Amino acid sequence: MEYAEIIGLVAGFLTTFAFLPQVFKTIRTKSTTDFSIIWISTLTFGILLWLVFGILSDNLPIILANAASLFLAGIILVYKLIYK
């Protein structure tokens, strides 16, 4: 595995699983007042496009990171839509 790919995997791991404590906090508090709806909806769609980009350019760190991010950001988006 290349040096750059290892850094990419660590980066993907961090930016993806950084969402976990946020998802836990949001589920626990059901409070999403401080979130911008434009931010979380645009972010979720953008992550979907990153996933497409990763698949098209056959880039494993980008595919793995964005598949997981999409799931986690999607949870926050759903909570923002339900609990304004």
Added chain:
Amino acid sequence: MEYAEIIGLVAGFLTTFAFLPQVFKTIRTKSTTDFSIIWISTLTFGILLWLVFGILSDNLPIILANAASLFLAGIILVYKLIYK
């Protein structure tokens, strides 16, 4: 420019500038209660590593997106640290 690179640039534009309304909202309200400190600090460090990955793998969409994201996520991190 390749098809995949265009999708990567659009993805980078969306996930980067999605932060803008969030930054504006955070600066305006000075309220960061709903943000997890672990999320925003880990995210900011992860974006820094994505930037390194982009430079090492000479990937323009990743470099541009993460340079701008680092700046914007950094603002939210600073606000979270100042206004708990």
